[in-house]
Amino acid sequence: xxxxxxxxxxxxxxxxxxxxxxxxxxxxxxxxxxxxxxxxxxxxxxxxxxxxxxxxxxxxxxxxxxxxxxxxxxxxxxxxxxxxxxxxxxxxxxxxxxxxxxxxxxxxxxxxxxxx
Amino acid sequence: xxxxxxxxxxxxxxxxxxxxxxxxxxxxxxxxxxxxxxxxxxxxxxxxxxxxxxxxxxxxxxxxxxxxxxxxxxxxxxxxxxxxxxxxxxxxxxxxxxxxxxxxxxxxxxxx
Numbered sequence: 001x002x003x004x005x006x007x008x009x010x011x012x013x014x015x016x017x018x019x020x021x022x023x024x025x026x027x028x029x030x031x032x033x034x035x036x037x038x039x040x041x042x043x044x045x046x047x048x049x050x051x052x053x054x055x056x057x058x059x060x061x062x063x064x065x066x067x068x069x070x071x072x073x074x075x076x077x078x079x080x081x082x083x084x085x086x087x088x089x090x091x092x093x094x095x096x097x098x099x100x101x102x103x104x105x106x107x108x109x110x111x112x113x114x115x116x
Numbered sequence: 117x118x119x120x121x122x123x124x125x126x127x128x129x130x131x132x133x134x135x136x137x138x139x140x141x142x143x144x145x146x147x148x149x150x151x152x153x154x155x156x157x158x159x160x161x162x163x164x165x166x167x168x169x170x171x172x173x174x175x176x177x178x179x180x181x182x183x184x185x186x187x188x189x190x191x192x193x194x195x196x197x198x199x200x201x202x203x204x205x206x207x208x209x210x211x212x213x214x215x216x217x218x219x220x221x222x223x224x225x226x227x228x
Binding site: 004031033035040041042043045048058088090091092094104105106107108109110112 | 150152157158159160161162165203214215216217218219220221
């Protein structure tokens with residue numbers, strides 16, 4: 001069974017802390033994504049990566065950074081956590097694929113982060 | 117990427133058929149229509165994908181008219197466990213640099 005695993009389901013951190021959210025996929029997918037989800041706003045893309053050591057900003061990258069040192073792992077970093085970063089964070093991966101390959105996105109179970 | 121529009125919310129009752137329509141007027145020739153389902157406190161999961169006409173699997177059916185400017189996700193005989201948010205996405209076959217873009221989706225509430 002294919003899997004995207006996020007390191008924590010729930011996290012509580014203090015304002016100003018540096019926070020690491022880890023995501024690992026076992027499908028050898030090239031593409032990985034970090035989203036945050038807030039009530040009424042749907043999923044918003046923070047950062048994504050097409051390959052190891054590559055990263056691209058999504059729609060809301062401010063206050064975040066990412067790291068992709070290995071193909072299977074994509075980390076989201078909150079350099080100095082703030083209360084407005086309290087949210088559900090979702091990691092996803094997709095296959096680069098070829099013409100007939102499915103572009104299905106596989107998601108982790110989510111990390112609910114609370115910054116106090 | 118083609119923009120999608122779907123209702124914000126829908127209500128239904130157990131045992132009824134639910135149809136959620138999504139419009140995607142600017143769909144490209146090589147785009148597929150994909151639907152995801154998200155339960156509370158979980159990540160979205162893929163439920164069905166189609167290009168034209170009708171696709172059916174064990175979860176749902178997807179109806180796509182000839183002009184492909186809209187699609188309808190059909191859930192037969194819903195139960196309470198079908199309460200979820202349903203997202204319609206347009207995606208090119210073949211991955212590459214495709215970025216899954218999710219709107220607000222349709223929040224379906226199934227009542228007893």
